[in-house]
Amino acid sequence: MSGFAYVVHEGKARKTTLREALHEQANLSWTHLTTNDGRAKAWLGGEARLGPFVLESLTAVETRPRCDAVGDGAVINLRGLSSEAMGSSDPLASIRIYAQGGHVFSVTRKPLNAIDPVRKQVEAGEILDPGDLIAAISQAITEELDPVVADLGDTLDDCEEQIAGKQVFQLRRSVNQTRTQAIGYRRFLNPQRAALERLAALPGEWLRDDDRLHLNAAADRAARMAEELESIRERAAVMHETLTDLRAEQIDQRSLMIAIVAMVFLPLTFLTGLLGMNVEGIPFAHASWAFWGVVGVCVAMAVAIAGYFVRRHWFEP
Structure with a gap:
């Protein structure tokens, strides 16, 4: 004490x-x-x-x-x-x-x-x-x-x-x-x-x-x-x-960006996967310009899809 x-x-x-x-x-x-x-x-x-x-x-x-x-x-x-x-x-x-x-x-x-x-x-x-x-x-x-x-x-x-x-x-x-x-x-x-x-x-x-x-x-x-x-x-x-x-708003915005990126690349993935099949009969398989042609089509598709989302205001916070 x-x-x-x-x-x-x-x-x-x-x-x-x-x-x-x-x-x-x-x-x-x-x-x-x-x-x-x-x-x-x-x-x-x-x-x-x-x-x-x-x-x-x-x-x-x-x-x-x-x-x-x-x-x-x-x-x-x-x-x-x-x-x-x-x-x-x-x-x-x-x-x-x-x-x-x-x-x-x-x-x-x-x-x-x-x-x-x-x-x-x-x-x-x-x-x-x-x-x-x-x-x-x-x-x-x-x-x-x-x-x-x-x-x-x-x-x-x-x-x-x-x-x-x-x-x-x-x-x-x-x-x-x-x-x-x-x-x-x-x-x-x-x-x-x-x-x-x-x-x-x-x-x-x-x-x-x-x-x-x-x-x-x-x-x-x-x-x-x-x-x-x-x-x-x-x-x-x-x-x-x-x-x-x-915090929820930030997560929603990031989830939206991920979804947009996925939707842009989804058709491109389908196209490249289709052309990448190891089967006979793929068009222009032996053409010298075929690769760059496919790249150009993919770029055009990506720009078109992105432009659609911009017009729909999906990129706005």
């Missing part, structure tokens, strides 16, 4: 041990565990003496963004970007938080990128109480996700330009990857917005008015990103259909 703990008292932050943080009387006592083993659950239920509901919420294997009031505190689950590779269906790492009075317990099973900038804020004395801490984590998560969502939109813009230039190949994979990422992010951003809004509305002295404003701002940002992801998902679906239609 690994983790860290900070104690903030009268605007000054001090790093301490997990055990000492439990008994410190301060404005903020933040205990963070980074683990996925049973020792974290044993420590939280034993030394920290957290209740069964809180313990299960902090150590559950599968979570989604949520916010539940627990007595005069709250349990909050959020999702953010991780430095580790994540699956396409679950692209965001979770952080589970329990806040009560001056104490905040947080648990992550995967490294969460937002933790490091928040730790720097704590050490710099910019975070003074639990409300500040949770608002800072929420803002760090949404600020990091915002450019990622914007990049997905830019990727689709580039794909649309390539479609306009008829550059169909290699686009389907890019569009599908963008759509998959958008679906994965949107899966968590919608409930995360609801969780932040509910947290901002919870009663409690540990949440000040400025904390509620910051939480509402983070919720609004999450809502905007969710709307952008929904737009990206719909655009990607339309682009996928367009690419499928363009």
